[in-house]
Amino acid sequence: MDTSHLTQHVGTAGAVFASVFVVATTTMRTMIPLRVFAILTNIVLIATAIPSRNYLVILVQLLVMVLNTYRLHQMLQLVRDVKRSVSSDLSMEWLKPFMTERRCATGEVLFYKDEKADSMYYIVSGRYRLVESGIELPVGAIVGELGMLSPSNLRTQTLECIEGGVILSVSYAQVEQLYVQNPAFGFYFLRLSSARLFENIDTLEQQLASALAAAKPA
Template sequence: MDTSHLAEHAGAAGSFFASIFVVATLSMRTMIPLRVFAILTNIVLIATAIPIHNYPTLVLHSVLLPLNVYRLHQMLQLVRDVKKSVSSDLSMEWLKPFMTERKCRADEVLFYKDEKADSMYYIVSGRYRLVESGIELPVGAIVGEFGMLSPSNVRTQTLECIEDGLVLSVSYDQVEQLYVQNPAFGFYLLKLASARLFENIGKLEERLAQQTPPTIAAETA
């Protein structure tokens, strides 16, 4: 059997295995295994395209392979960053690659109390205040994330810009897509949101404790 026949048989076998990987890829429900099978499909099709000189297939999957590798790395990095945030500073900086910029002007209201919530914000620069509570948010703070977890999906306070700045926004739909694509991400996101909620409750209890003694003294005077 000459080399041309060997190449044909290798190409046929490779196409068969590639078809199996394609079917497996289409059956994946989450992003990480989908990317893994897509990478395997790319490798098999590249390997089978070389001996039969199928250059269109070779070029196509040579382009798709690094793209799939990058997307897999991005998703794995996302999960690692969320895990790190849960166990350390509760930061949500890992969401920044999925967010879009929004410039804000002083006196601009980003959202109002009781309106429908559909996005969360990461503060890059400027000054912002939650009107009802009077709390000023620092640079690096995330605001609006609890509306996603609320059954009614409404804002509990009004957010006002009090000094020109920049925020990054991400819609709840985008976050939900990441959740569906990778359940591990969703699990750690819920843990992170819960941890931030308890942290906020703790701060509120501290503020109430500081305000209680003067109140009691005024009542007894």
């Protein structure tokens, strides 16, 4: 039985479907639907390459599909972790896979007030203090994110290491890339940053109240 015509028609149909998927991806503004359409394109190209036994195309598309599937899973997991963090303890554990480890020595200044800000930090171990306000940050805290939200991108305080430890850093460029890939990430990040800001305000108000109470004559 001559299957050459069938193979040719299947190949043509596959090329048309793949072209439709490619055009559709150009209309996608966020990464999740883009990855879904890319996976569909991979499947169509694999299906059309099977009748012609084009093993090179099949192998390449399988590899690309695995990569697209992994990236899709990574982005969906990021969104789930951020949502869970917002609704629970405001942990920033979900950001760890995108961060770089850095060891800090006692007395080291990570950044100074009014200098240009380009990254934020997650405290893994050690002790750190915001010099101007005197606030000591616990393990698990994130610091430096407010510089990203300010119009001038300047540090609002100086951060000093008062006991050696390890921090994780992530650049604002990486955070912006995550936002571009998935705007939902930006929304939840903004909520987390706002919560951190209110926590700092509450701490400063408590310190001010304590100072005023101590200054009152007996």
